[in-house]
Structure formats: C-alpha cells, structure tokens
Amino acid sequence: MDAQFSVFYRENIQQLVGFLLNHGASLHVAADIAQETMVKAYRRWHEIRSPRAWVHTVASRSLVRHVADVREEPAEHVPEPTSLLPDPDAVAAWETRQDTLRVLRQLPMRQRQVLAWTLSEYTPAEIAEELGMTSDAVRSSLKKARRAAVAYIRQEEGQ
Known part of the structure; x- marks a missing residue:
C-alpha cells in the first residue's frame, strides 16, 4: 500500500x-x-x-x-525549500510567467472550477460527475469562462 x-x-x-x-x-x-x-x-x-x-x-x-473562510494572512515569502517548492526564490518568477492565472482569477468561482478541471484533462462528462452537475451545465460554464477570458485579455491588451 x-x-x-x-x-x-x-x-x-x-x-x-x-x-x-x-x-x-x-x-x-x-x-x-x-x-x-x-x-x-x-x-x-x-x-x-x-x-x-x-x-x-x-x-x-x-x-x-x-x-x-479566510482568517489568516498569507506569508510574504516562503522561507525555506520544501518538496513542493524546491526553490522558493524562483516562485515569484514562476508566478509572474503565469499570465493565465490572472485571467482565471477574474472568473466567477464555478467557471474557474470547471476550467481548472478541464485544464487537468477531465472531460465535461467526468467533471459533471465529480461536481454533481449536468454535462450541459459544465459545457455552458466552460463557454462562459472562455468568453470572459477572451474579453479580459482584450481589455488588458487595450490598456
């Protein structure tokens, strides 16, 4: 085991x-x-x-x-390496490259949730089963998430 x-x-x-x-x-x-x-x-x-x-x-x-239920303040800096974060100093650079995350954070929670499952290679049917939704509802949330992401990116490019 x-x-x-x-x-x-x-x-x-x-x-x-x-x-x-x-x-x-x-x-x-x-x-x-x-x-x-x-x-x-x-x-x-x-x-x-x-x-x-x-x-x-x-x-x-x-x-x-x-x-x-957020009650605590996040730490500004991860002080030491761990198995999940082998090089804490590289985290900031890695996060900076993740423009996708900025877009995702702008989405409503359900759209983020469905998109996150999709990015982890789950199908709409599998997502629906795991989240207790219909496949149509999952596809609808994905469509809304994609549209919102495109609108956000266009807005950012215009600024």
Whole structure:
C-alpha cells in the first residue's frame, strides 16, 4: 500500500497544486491544500477507487471552504525549500510567467472550477460527475469562462 501511494503521490502532487492554482489559489494555499489532501488520501487509500479524481474533488472542496473562510494572512515569502517548492526564490518568477492565472482569477468561482478541471484533462462528462452537475451545465460554464477570458485579455491588451 505504501509503495502504491508513494508512486501516486510523486506522479500527482504537482498536478494537484497546478489544478488549485488554476482555481485561483495562491501558490502557498495551493501547496498546503494539496498536501493536506494527500494526507487524507493516504489515510483512506484502501477505500478510494479513483484516486486522481478523489484528490481533485477533495482539494477543490477544500479550496472552496478556504475561500469562504479566510482568517489568516498569507506569508510574504516562503522561507525555506520544501518538496513542493524546491526553490522558493524562483516562485515569484514562476508566478509572474503565469499570465493565465490572472485571467482565471477574474472568473466567477464555478467557471474557474470547471476550467481548472478541464485544464487537468477531465472531460465535461467526468467533471459533471465529480461536481454533481449536468454535462450541459459544465459545457455552458466552460463557454462562459472562455468568453470572459477572451474579453479580459482584450481589455488588458487595450490598456
């Protein structure tokens, strides 16, 4: 069990952090939620049937709860390297290159959520199943998200 989970963790932790970033989370929040989610997955490893979908669902819900109940101030600087952030000083440069994240953060939560699942290579049918929506509702949210993103980019280019 430990070996299976270890392989799963190594193959999926960075993708999970990216998934949360695509939802609009800051890097440190995404890393924390991803790590907490993996701890929960480890504890329930024997009962999880679809681990990748499970961690995405749990992480997504954790982020929604975090956004709804923010009580602490984020740290200005990550002081030391971790396995999730091997070079903390490179984080700022990496985030700067992520223009997509600025666009995603402008979207309503449902559109961000559906787009984040899509960017993690889930199909509308899979997203609908995980989020308890219809496939048509997922496609509609994706269409709205894409239109809003294009409008935001055009506005930025015009300034």
